[in-house]
Amino acid sequence: MAASPQRPPVAVLLLVLLSCLTGGLSIPDPRLREALIRLEDSMQAGGKMELTDAEKRLDALLLKMKQEETARADFPPAMHFFKARDLIRASPIFSVLQKMPKGGALHVHDLSMVDVEWVVKNVTYRPHCYMCFTDNRSIRFIFSSQWPKPRPGCSPWALLEALRAKTKNATDLDNSIMNNLTLFTDQDPEVVYPSQDVVWDRFEQTFQALWGLVTYTPVFRDYFYRGLGQFYTDNVMYLEVRSLLPELYELDGSTHDKTFTLKSYQDVTEQFTANYPDFFGVRFISTVHRGVNMSVMTEVVEEAMKLQKDFPHIMAGFDMVGREENGRPLWYFREALSLPQERGINLPFFFHAGETDLEGTDVDQNLLDALLFNTSRIGHGFALLRHPVAKDLSRKSKVAVEVCPVSNQVMKLVKDLRNHPAAVLMLENHPLVISSDDPAAFGAVGLSYDFYEAFVGFGGIKSHLGSLKQLAMNSIRYSSLSPQHQEKALALWNTKWNKFVSEIAR
Structure with a gap:
């Protein structure tokens, strides 16, 4: 990524503006106005991205498409996804996004990957x-x-x-x-x-209905392979999957432990990458429902530490799932969550936090507590704008927010996606990645629908090809991959990106 030409610092421009105002000018200097506009544009996601000639042609094409899209009376991001899905499918922007190499999907749940x-x-x-x-x-x-x-x-x-x-x-x-x-x-x-x-x-009933189908061992393997295939077809090259690591069962009723489940995931992933060498792989985040008591939480953290030791290449870390407002807050489990650090064991956390529109409750403090426990990323982070300290800490600590637009709308956190808090985060180039959470539960597949809602909805007219490029690169930079593997993944992604740009721009 090449650096853009050096521009005046914000403070300098503001001083110049202040001098103009106090100087009694009737009309501000248009050069200053243009400089301020350029400065603001450069601050958004991808704003400092230097585009190639081919990328500029594609960017111009996308801008024209987006202008036509936003002029429609039935603007999809302003509609509930269930009503907008067919309109999105017919969108030329969506067609481009389906072809676009999106990097990784870092917030996906295992039992909602495959279309029903x-x-x-x-x-x-x-x-x-x-x-x-x-x-x-x-x-x-x-x-x-x-x-x-x-x-x-x-x-x-x-x-x-x-x-x-x-x-x-x-x-x-x-x-x-x-x-x-x-x-x-x-x-x-x-x-x-x-x-x-x-x-x-x-939502929770759908998972209970699926449970007996998907946890049958032969189905489990086929289901996961199919899920990888659907994301791969949608041009996603890497996944980080949150999993309860269910006990799989056989036809005679016998069951297997979580080690068997994780080994099954590993075997299917290896089979898939052998068949599709340009797929970079999968890592897993072990989860537990946040409604458990302290005793159970202590057991699952202990178990996660052991799995992390036994499967270091595919175990990314630990998280809690379930509705935040009905479960116990992170601080309640502080003793169990402190065990890895007390024992000198590296168990990264990837906490769901701020998936709520409540204010001033124990649940609402999960964002700050997640950062106190050194979470590697923040799942959803919908409430982040109401927590300026957490927002500043996450930016300075480079803790990315996993934004799931379709999920947040379907689960009734936001009605019009133009009003999603991530609209502000994108304009500030806050660390964030786009993901799809539970696509099958929402009648979606892969990652393209969420990229559409991000790019057209809360991205607005200002978001451009550089924004898309930045978001795709973020999904690798903020992944749990080691720095060496991130560089390999970025090199693979860059090859795919250049091919995509040349084909679409032509």
Whole structure:
């Protein structure tokens, strides 16, 4: 990245402006105005990026596309994603972003990587798959060589193969199953999900519905391979996946420990990279639900330290998942979270923090506490603008915010993505990366939808090709990869980027 020509410092320009104002000029010097505009433009993400001639041609093309997009009455970032998805798919900008090498996806959850249509068509049609209906109108699954034991709060198990044979229209049954595995709806999402409580409850139900399908060992391997394939097809070359590391089970009901799960992840990743050598790999962030008690948290931190020692190349660190407002704050677990440092063990943290619109609560302090515990990145950080100290610390410490636009909108933190707090962060070139959180739960796939919302929505007209380039490079620079591996990944990404630019610009 070449440096741009040296420009006057902010303080100098402000002094000049002040002298003009006190000098009683009726019209400010237009050269000063232009200098201030250039200065402000240079401060945004990618603002100091020196573009090649080919990049400038592509940038001009994107600007024209964006101007046409923002003039539309049905502007997608101002609409709920469920209503905007088809409009985004038809957008020429989205077509370019799909082809763009996006670097890494650093905030992705393992059980929501794969589109649910693939799950229904390729998983629920396997033999020995049973389904039951819960009292709260959800569904559960299990693979078993024998008729499963009754499950509390669930109807008697039904063998799906037999159920489909009795059903007049298997497509209706498949669609019903799909509706239980995703939040996406063709109805008005504001009516279906009138509050954060409703959407979070449904969100957690989708994971419980998926659990019995995806944790069956043969499915687990196929599911993860498919997930890598979908991100790779979307031109993502590296992932950092947050995983509860579930106990996988076999057809006879026997289960495996977390070491087996992590080893399975490793084996599938190696198989995928052998088939696609330009895919850079995957690292994993072990997680636990933030609703556990102190005793359980201590156990899982101990377990994470052991996994970090046994799998140093693929274990990136530790995090907590689940709704912040319903779980315990980070400070509650301070004794357990201090164990790695007390024992001289390097267990990096990647805490979800600030995924809330609450103010002045214990939950709202998670941002400061995450930084106190030396988090490597901040997951979501939606509340960061309300915490100037945390914002300043994260910038100075180069702790990137993992921004997930579609997720924040669907989970009802922001209605119009032009008003997303990351709009300010991008204008300030705050350390941040774009990711997709739980794409399958939102009816999305890969990373392109989130890049669209970032580039067109809170990026506004000002964001340009340099912004996209900066965000893609950030995803490698702020990854958990070692400095040596970051350089290798950047070199691979740069080759892909130059090819992309030359093809699209031409």
